[in-house]
Amino acid sequence: MYNFFFHEVPEHLPFLLQGALVTIELSLISMALGMVLGFCVAVGRMAASRLVRWPLDAVVEVVRDTPLIVQLLLIYFALPEIGIVLNAFWAGIAGLTLNLAAYLSEVFRAAILAVDSGQRQAAVSLGMSRIAVYRRVIIPQAALASLPTLGGYFIALLKDCSLVSFISVNELLRHATIVISDTFDSMNTYIMVAIIYFIMSFASARVIRYIELRLTPSDRRQTISVPLTMDKEGAR
Amino acid sequence: MTGQSGEHRAESAPILTIRGLHKVFRGNPILKGVDLSLREGEIACLIGSSGAGKSTILRCINFLERPDAGEITVFGTPLCWQAGECVQIAPERTVQAARARMPMVFQHFNLFSHRTVMENVMEGQVVVLRRSKAEARARARDCLARVGLLDRSDFYPRQLSGGQQQRVAIARALAMSPSLILFDEPTSALDPELVQGVQSVIRDLSAEGMSMLIVTHEMRFVRSIAQTVHFCEGGRIAESAPVSEIFGSDAHERIRAFMEVTHG
Structure with missing residues (x-):
């Protein structure tokens, strides 16, 4: 019988958690940048001018049709040859952000197009500027519509961060391999890593759910399957 | 009836003038030279069969649709005008400011x-x-x-x-x-029992002297509220007349034919 959890692994736990912290940093920064970039790309891809649309379409297609790991290797190892040098951490951020933005641009585009065009017209007919229409009417509704999908992408991103261990970013998985090279205990270490990933993903899912609930107008909350005392809500 | 309430108001300057308005959708001419004007405090109804271009006129006035030719002036500010072959459109800010003064009420x-x-x-x-x-x-x-x-x-x-x-x-x-409210078939999407409530709100506004341009199919409503009726046909205003004439015995033949159809 294999000896699970003998004393050495808990000893390395703080080191693994340090890696997990980097994983969280990577995910949060990439998510924030990816959302901003993804939104800009989504708006750009709906632009009237083909000069704007076509190059963006092409980039999104290339990013989506090549593996993330290849993109990361290109950014970290190949870009320096044309003079763009990023350290491992920021190369990882760049790859993850680019990848996420490509996917999110699709999500945002669908969500923006799904906003009732009548409401857009109503906003325009009140004299709102194009930016105000986006800020006041389209984005709040599109954001709410894309939130569940966004949550899914965040959790995928959290796990995709393990790929940046290949370009020597000291995140959770890389710390695990360092521990193993020291202890030769791959079983316990990897189980520990899996548990840490699970906890991070599960917690994120809960947090996202909470945000989703908070942002939903009170009249629609009952459609989300979390019990809410409607009478209390109504009284406020 | 309430329709008469506005008639004591004297002739005032037009707050809206449209001349030679053209609009083409994918090669189909929808508006083929619309002329229309509205005085301050006037309540005008646009009637006509579906596809005659009534709603398109309204949507061109506040630039939800971009006119292809013609002139539109609201509150003394030109929003678009003819410059040779091309139609010139006022700066976005000017259009936005005009929209804010003539908000629209939509069918849906x-x-x-x-x-x-x-x-x-x-x-x-x-x-x-x-x-x-x-x-x-x-x-x-x-x-x-x-x-x-x-x-x-x-x-x-x-x-x-x-x-x-x-x-x-x-x-x-x-x-x-607002200085003017545009209504685009405000009661068409409503259940019959809800139409009255909306119409009476609009009637209250008319009593207060609000200028209104109303696209509608409800002839009884037109009769009770309008001062002027514009009859659209084939992308033009075929007839503009005071409401009493439109519903009177000397109404234009085409309008009479249209009325007979809409009243079943």
Whole structure:
């Protein structure tokens, strides 16, 4: 019988958690940048001018049709040859952000197009500027519509961060391999890593759910399957 | 009836003038030279069969659709004009300012579904007119009271009936302190029993001297509210006349034919 959890692994736990912290940093920064970039790309891809649309379409297609790991290797190892040098951490951020933005641009585009065009017209007919229409009417509704999908992408991103261990970013998985090279205990270490990933993903899912609930107008909350005392809500 | 209430008002300068308005959709000419004007305080109805271009006229006036040719002047400000072959359109800011003075009420209400009734009526005031929240709320309260929905302030649009939603939409337009309100078939999407409520709100506005341009199919409503009737046919205004003439015995033959059809 294999000896699970003998004393050495808990000893390395703080080191693994340090890696997990980097994983969280990577995910949060990439998510924030990816959302901003993804939104800009989504708006750009709906632009009237083909000069704007076509190059963006092409980039999104290339990013989506090549593996993330290849993109990361290109950014970290190949870009320096044309003079763009990023350290491992920021190369990882760049790859993850680019990848996420490509996917999110699709999500945002669908969500923006799904906003009732009548409401857009109503906003325009009140004299709102194009930016105000986006800020006041389209984005709040599109954001709410894309939130569940966004949550899914965040959790995928959290796990995709393990790929940046290949370009020597000291995140959770890389710390695990360092521990193993020291202890030769791959079983316990990897189980520990899996548990840490699970906890991070599960917690994120809960947090996202909470945000989703908070942002939903009170009249629609009952459609989300979390019990809410409607009478209390109504009284406020 | 109420329709006569406006007639004591003297002839005043037009607040809206349209000349030679053309609009083409994918090669199909929809408007083929529309001429129309509206005086301050005037209530005009646009009637005509579906596809005659009534709604398109309205949508061109506030530039939800871009005219392909012609001139539109509102409140003394040209919004588009003919420069040789091309149509010149006023700067975006000018168009936006004009829109704020002539908000539109839509067939399908188009309330902001993520905002409460109160927020819907405050939105344009705060974002476009830059009123303070307190000021906007006070004005919104006033407008909601006028359409009889003050007690629904905290509801979301989907919690209201169609008729209530349309009344909120009217309050939203009214809150802009408009010089003119454009109505695009305001009761067409409503259940028959809800039509009255909306029409009576519009009638109340007419009694207060609000200028209105109304696209509608409801002939009885036209008769009770309009001062002027414009009959659209084939992308033009085929006939413009005071309401008494339109419904009188000497009405244009084409209008009479149209009336017979719409009245079944």
